[in-house]
Amino acid sequence: MTKIVTAAQMQELDRRTITEARVPATTLMERAGMGIVSSLEERWGSVRGKTVTIACGKGNNGGDGFVAARLLRRRHAKVRVLMLASPRELSRDAATMYKQFVRGAGTGSVYPFTSKAQTQTLVNDSDILIDALLGTGLSSPVTGRYADVIDGINDALHPVVAVDLPSGLHADTGAILGRTVRASLTVTFGLPKLGLYQGQGMDHAGEIRVIDIGIPSTYVDAVASRITLMNRTTVEAFLPKRRPSSHKGTFGHAGIIAGSVGKTGAAALAARAALRVGTGLVTVATPSSVNDVLESKLLEAMTVPMPETKARTLARTGLDRLISFITAKTAIAIGPGLSTAPETVELIQALTKHVDRPSVFDADALNALSGRIGLLSSCKTPPIITPHPGEMARLEPDATSHTVNNDRIGIATRFARERGLFVVLKGSRTVVARPDGAVAICPTGNPGMATAGTGDVLTGMIAGLLAQGLPSWEAASAATYLHGLAGDLAAADKGQAGMIAGDLVEQIPYALKLVRETAEN
Numbered sequence: 001m002t003k004i005v006t007a008a009q010m011q012e013l014d015r016r017t018i019t020e021a022r023v024p025a026t027t028l029m030e031r032a033g034m035g036i037v038s039s040l041e042e043r044w045g046s047v048r049g050k051t052v053t054i055a056c057g058k059g060n061n062g063g064d065g066f067v068a069a070r071l072l073r074r075r076h077a078k079v080r081v082l083m084l085a086s087p088r089e090l091s092r093d094a095a096t097m098y099k100q101f102v103r104g105a106g107t108g109s110v111y112p113f114t115s116k117a118q119t120q121t122l123v124n125d126s127d128i129l130i131d132a133l134l135g136t137g138l139s140s141p142v143t144g145r146y147a148d149v150i151d152g153i154n155d156a157l158h159p160v161v162a163v164d165l166p167s168g169l170h171a172d173t174g175a176i177l178g179r180t181v182r183a184s185l186t187v188t189f190g191l192p193k194l195g196l197y198q199g200q201g202m203d204h205a206g207e208i209r210v211i212d213i214g215i216p217s218t219y220v221d222a223v224a225s226r227i228t229l230m231n232r233t234t235v236e237a238f239l240p241k242r243r244p245s246s247h248k249g250t251f252g253h254a255g256i257i258a259g260s261v262g263k264t265g266a267a268a269l270a271a272r273a274a275l276r277v278g279t280g281l282v283t284v285a286t287p288s289s290v291n292d293v294l295e296s297k298l299l300e301a302m303t304v305p306m307p308e309t310k311a312r313t314l315a316r317t318g319l320d321r322l323i324s325f326i327t328a329k330t331a332i333a334i335g336p337g338l339s340t341a342p343e344t345v346e347l348i349q350a351l352t353k354h355v356d357r358p359s360v361f362d363a364d365a366l367n368a369l370s371g372r373i374g375l376l377s378s379c380k381t382p383p384i385i386t387p388h389p390g391e392m393a394r395l396e397p398d399a400t401s402h403t404v405n406n407d408r409i410g411i412a413t414r415f416a417r418e419r420g421l422f423v424v425l426k427g428s429r430t431v432v433a434r435p436d437g438a439v440a441i442c443p444t445g446n447p448g449m450a451t452a453g454t455g456d457v458l459t460g461m462i463a464g465l466l467a468q469g470l471p472s473w474e475a476a477s478a479a480t481y482l483h484g485l486a487g488d489l490a491a492a493d494k495g496q497a498g499m500i501a502g503d504l505v506e507q508i509p510y511a512l513k514l515v516r517e518t519a520e521n
């Protein structure tokens with residue numbers, strides 16, 4: 001996994017690289033500029049003949065922009081540089097890069113800022129915009145000419161590339177400082193910045209690409225960051241190998257306790273997802289009167305009818321049978337579509353004390369444990385919980401969905417550490433936290449996944465990987481990454497608006513295949 005850093009940590013890495021490794025700052029700038037151009041062309045194709053306007057500030061962020069301008073001009077783009085500072089106000093390294101650009105392009109391609117109207121004319125008459133205004137050191141609200149240019153960029157509705165992070169965004173918190181560029185693509189350097197993955201940074205960063213600019217790995221290893229970004233290489237390393245001598249028993253037996261009248265779909269999605277992620281056997285325990293309905297939805301998974309209430313939900317009298325059900329499985333998932341009927345809530349609370357193998361609790365199992373979350377400490381193996389912000393708020397005293405979303409990393413980390421379990425806090429940039437305080441952020445996924453049933457798919461995937469023998473951290477991280485990647489593949493095929501949870505299930509094998517192929521290459 002890739003470490004995620006604060007602005008101060010990245011500045012220290014830059015300093016060490018320049019002073020200790022003796023890599024000139026201008027060399028780092030050159031590499032950054034090359035990364036901007038290559039990322040831009042990978043996203044939108046050749047820039048030949050396209051008009052690209054680069055808004056440059058006075059600091060090193062602007063210096064990166066000057067390098068990109070020079071390289072884009074070599075690729076026969078029509079380049080205009082909008083400067084918000086005079087040449088004498090530029091930082092030393094930015095001034096060097098400015099002179100190199102002017103030496104080749106002349107001053108006719110440079111437009112000193114004069115007015116908001118001038119900015120609007122420039123950006124409107126462009127194909128692509130590059131934001132190289134403000135860097136990671138920003139700590140006060142954006143005002144004056146910088147605010148005017150940011151407004152102009154956002155109003156133009158053209159593709160926007162942000163250099164390192166969108167100008168006006170706090171590098172650590174993701175908060176908007178007055179106003180912020182709304183980027184289509186953020187090209188960040190060295191290591192990803194924390195503010196891109198939390199707060200309003202998630203809505204303003206667009207696609208994020210991390211460019212290697214040559215920070216020595218030993219310096220990166222020395223950074224004390226417990227927050228990481230999942231990547232395909234790490235996920236592939238987590239996945240179980242499928243040897244020629246394998247049989248279905250090799251890949252475990254996942255037990256899923258799920259379903260009630262009207263909610264057999266949740267159970268079916270979880271079961272199908274567990275199978276699609278490679279589990280050898282999957283059995284669902286469900287209320288007896290809905291068993292036939294569920295069985296008709298599942299060809300490859302098995303079902304077991306359990307005692308039910310008059311409301312056709314799991315009954316308290318089925319406790320012993322469910323304990324026996326758990327004992328015969330490699331891993332367990334509890335929750336999808338169970339309902340919050342009072343007797344079923346009592347059953348889940350009683351059953352939790354008997355869970356003695358790797359497990360994942362989701363949906364109505366978490367609702368049943370609201371106010372009784374301490375029961376999870378009786379599980380022999382620290383369980384994985386997969387709340388969305390609303391469910392997390394019900395588990396955390398005095399929290400609301402709003403406060404959870406405003407501090408997703410902090411809340412997930414504290415809860416995992418204090419309760420001694422694993423937390424998968426779902427939502428944009430899903431957060432996975434473990435009891436020792438380490439956190440991983442998932443870069444995959446998209447808004448098309450905001451539809452009923454996708455959480456049930458994730459639960460099934462986690463249970464399936466647990467059943468195959470993955471430890472809890474590896475199972476939670478790999479399933480979350482693959483779940484988001486399956487969502488991205490589904491969105492590419494069907495578009496975001498029309499996606500349904502079943503589309504994700506069908507894309508799981510292709511997500512697995514893509515991760516394997518990427519690692520091999």
